[in-house]
Amino acid sequence: MSDANASNHASRPTVVVVIPFYNGADFIERSVKSVFNQTVPADEVIVVNDGSRPEEREALGALSTRYPFRIVDKENGGQGSARNAGVAASTSAYICFLDQDDFYLPNHIELLVNAIPAGDARFGYVYADLYEADVDGNVVRTELVKQHAKHNPKTSIFDLLRYDMFVLPSATIVGRAAFDAVGGFDPQFMGFEDDDLFLRIFRKGYSNHYLDRAVTVWCIHTESTSFGIRMIRSRYRFFKKLAQTFPDEPKRGRFYLRDYLMPRFGKLFVDHAIQAIKLDNEYRGEMFEHLDDYVHMVVTNPYVGVRAKTKLRITRFLLAHSSPGMVRAIGTATKFPLIRGFRRIYRTEA
Template structure:
């Protein structure tokens, strides 16, 4: 590794130091592609750390074999999730700027160069710079080339209410973060295995650090069914994030700010309803848990005086149906779109 990148941040004349941190959990099928992309950068990283988050012994052995060809550091820890692995990597590093990379994704060749050049000169409250990325399948076949631009309309992030109402689409694997800002907010919240990125960047924003968007792709984001984006872990994490936001942003009637009604319900409710409907239709092993999550969510909404009675009635009706009718009936109701009297129920179940 080169000890000093050739690019200069923001025209300051000072070469920044950059660490790349890759959380690893039983990802031997993908990790070589990720690591290779880091060592093929046009501007090299000063440090590369792969954090083994309690993988199986044979998976851990794959890292040793890979480290014989690429000079990265391996950090071992007990399994604690992606957020805790990233935090451990940051704690073990010294560089002033931080880049992350998920084990199944990979950098485009000028990832570090583009992001370092976007660091503004002499900005005391610099927080992070983020860019776009490609979406691809597990074999790196490209599906889309503008995920961030298409996913969120507001760049850079300037409005708290927009950040509460919508997913941020700031991905750690396509970002460069100031260590000062990262440390100021305590890093990732390890309770999340999904939404930990939104949570981190929201807290950095709230601390008054700046953010900047680069309208270029720097990473290839490979989506497949084993990704954190899929499965029950994401559902659980989404619910934890909703609860954290609901607690952090109580309504302020004197300022006419009704966070739950105007921002959190529009953002999260459809997810929780859809998860419960889908698990009920298929009568799968997570049916009881998904219904329980929906009921816990509903308890928060029903207790809030700003949410209208009609909205509360619809939510109660959905829960009543899912608790009392059979999976086949739920599926049948969902498919009936033209019969008189059922259109309202159909809308509730969609």
């Protein structure tokens, strides 16, 4: 390394890349390779084996002989706990994350490091846009965040509660001080742990900055953590945490359940119950427990309107007395009046 390059390397921020790994041997080489092909290299690369099967761990070990990354082994606990373990094992001042089935664009680290504002004493994170791709990395669209997020950067807790944040860890660089100040990811979540983390960093008064460039390719497929029962359970836990953290403040005219949480989560709880009835699967009872808890919170809240409560009660009654065959029939007969009951009756009207 030349004297000039050595000086530039020493003066720039140090960066660790943390990759959670769980039975992901089919994808991990693509992810790791993208990290080692960066225009600005990471100072540390840590892959956290989150309790994978022995043969998967063996494949990861073989890969580490070709790429100089460090492996941290732990019992299975989900992506959040794996990321926490990787951060704890590192020393760099800034943290980048990468999911095992995604991959960085070549200038990921360079762009994010250059977007860190000089002199920001309360720096939290810089987040950027992503490409959406299929499982093979074939691009579907190139402006995922811009098309979904309401406001960039984040400036209001009300927007963070009402809408999905679309701050994706794989397209973000986080200051260690901010990460440590909030205790990292909440390990109870296996889904929504990113919204929870970045919301808590925001509430602690750390800054966030949006880079209007794609830096990562987000590969979406049915085996991703974005799908399945773990995500549904995590969504419910996240809703409960938000409801407990943000009680209504009538004197300030802030009605969190009615105005922010119901519009965001209510439709999903109803849809989960509908899907469980349709499939008549082992999760039907659990989905109705979630729905019943949500219904109880709504009907006992004094600031939710009578009409919205009545609609929700009727929805719950209809679902409780519907067979799998009935729900499937309604789903295919879109002009049948009851379909509007299932799909529209739960809409919130305060």
